[in-house]
Amino acid sequence: MNRYALELSDLTMGYGNTTVLHDVNIKVKTGEFVSIFGENGAGKTTLFKGILQLLPITSGSITIFNKDVTQGKDKTWLRSQIGYVPQRHNQGNFPICVFDATLLGRWGTSFSYFKRPSKEDKEIAEKMLEVVDLKHMMHQDCRKLSGGQTQRLNIARALVRNPKLLLLDEPTTHLDLDSKAKLDETIRVIRSQYDLSILMISHDHQHSRKISDRVIQLQSGRISTDHKWDEVMG
Numbered sequence: 001m002n003r004y005a006l007e008l009s010d011l012t013m014g015y016g017n018t019t020v021l022h023d024v025n026i027k028v029k030t031g032e033f034v035s036i037f038g039e040n041g042a043g044k045t046t047l048f049k050g051i052l053q054l055l056p057i058t059s060g061s062i063t064i065f066n067k068d069v070t071q072g073k074d075k076t077w078l079r080s081q082i083g084y085v086p087q088r089h090n091q092g093n094f095p096i097c098v099f100d101a102t103l104l105g106r107w108g109t110s111f112s113y114f115k116r117p118s119k120e121d122k123e124i125a126e127k128m129l130e131v132v133d134l135k136h137m138m139h140q141d142c143r144k145l146s147g148g149q150t151q152r153l154n155i156a157r158a159l160v161r162n163p164k165l166l167l168l169d170e171p172t173t174h175l176d177l178d179s180k181a182k183l184d185e186t187i188r189v190i191r192s193q194y195d196l197s198i199l200m201i202s203h204d205h206q207h208s209r210k211i212s213d214r215v216i217q218l219q220s221g222r223i224s225t226d227h228k229w230d231e232v233m234g
């Protein structure tokens, strides 16, 4: 088994001439759950964009499960390894049911008249909806889901490609206590069932202390703190 799910070495990147992240070094062990904190604009989402190769990096390196992906040559492999749950992502205004929205996570828009989802695609989508406890709603219109249900659907959609590294961008923002607890339970279950390594952007210390192992603080694009939660006082 690979020792690290993710290794960022001296990662520097930004937008145009503006550098947002400066020499960031992060190692996430396989199976570890790490929370990323930082004030607005600290560079948390930019970090995710770098890992997902949605934005080119200026210097440094990115290694995923021992494979150097810095050059971004094998994006198909990268996308098969990483599941991404973006911030406040709803399903838009299309009349699409929960099952179809989950299925779309498997091959994105490459399904067409000529490439129909296979039996396996459908089985995996159904299985993931069961895992996030939405199977009973699989025929429901996505637009009718609550915020918590929508987040669980987003997780199911991220998991249908069997990724090993999951990136969560503030998954519990705007959720009430019950929905938060339900989402935590879902995250706990998927983490153990699918051997996931998780990186989660958060603003909620209490919540993150409860579900993650380690906390990294970004300050103006630099790491200011990196501790296991049980080493942090209070």
Ligand SMILES: Nc1ncnc2c1ncn2[C@@H]1O[C@H](COP(=O)(O)OP(=O)(O)OP(=O)(O)O)[C@@H](O)[C@H]1O
Pocket: 015, 020, 038, 039, 040, 041, 042, 043, 044, 045, 046, 047
């Ligand atoms: N597309 C973009 N073009 C130019 N600058 C950007 C772009 N996206 C973000 N930035 C800038 O990069 C910096 C870091 O933004 P980023 O979204 O990574 O912060 P964040 O830590 O995720 O903040 P928040 O907690 O508000 O989501 C900010 O100064 C922001 O204005």
